Amino acid sequence: MTAEAPTAPAAHPSAPEYGRLVPVTVHFDDLDALGLLHNARYPVMVERAWAQLWQERGFVGYAGDWEAAGDFCNAVRELRISYEAPVDRPGAYAVHLWLERLGNTGLTYGFRFCSADGAVTYAQGSRVLVRLDATTLRPTPWSERFRALGRELLRPES
Template sequence: MTAEAPAAPAVAYGRLVPVAVHFDDLDALGMLHNARYPLMVERAWTQHWRERGWGFDGDWTAAGDFCNAVKELRISYEAPVTSPGAYATHLWLERLGTTGLTYGFRFCSADGSVTYAHGTRVLVRLDAGTLRPAPWSERFRTVGRELLRPAD
């Protein structure tokens, strides 16, 4: 008999993706190294999109909507992560434009109740041949709308 993985706790918007902090992610002071936060967020987004059929396997033309570049990354650190273990990344979309989007994220406790860091990342969809901005596909926009944060 195989045990099923526990479902991620619910969030009011977006998605909570489980992530693991390992001992070697910690810095000399025993805290999660500041450069690991964006890396873990990137891995969570990659997992999210792969589960929905997008990814990069070495061919930029075949990558379609996954042919994109980071234009901006902002992150604020709220509290240190001081031990390895189970955590989560709360992911959502702040904005979904024609050729760009803004991701929002929180690096948080596994249940989403404690925020350790939060930020945004702006992506631009690129044409694989010209590397100029290109529109997101309608399929991507449809799936992306599910992650849009409601207006306050």
């Protein structure tokens, strides 16, 4: 492992103009045999960052009962991720999260796995979720409370 920072990642401003920057920690056991953050760990860390963000806003998440889970009774329809530069050491990082689209029963969120200050991007992507009815497992609308908080995370149109 080298002590130098990667030279190829895309640079971004340290304070995001939209969405939220959520701190995450890469542990030694998240690294693969080459000493790099394993590709499968990125989506897990993004998922944990989203869970933390929603918990901070009063949503409990899934606790064993799909009916009680409400907006957290949802399924992933699509996941896209591109890896920009390797993470080659444990430590403090961040996930920049935002919503690209907030529909009636679905949403698309964007993310960047980045340095703790948000300045360096290591991976980026998007994920599409569909809210499900706990009984029928068919698409159903997001709650108004969820939609109100979600609107705060929408990325402004360019």
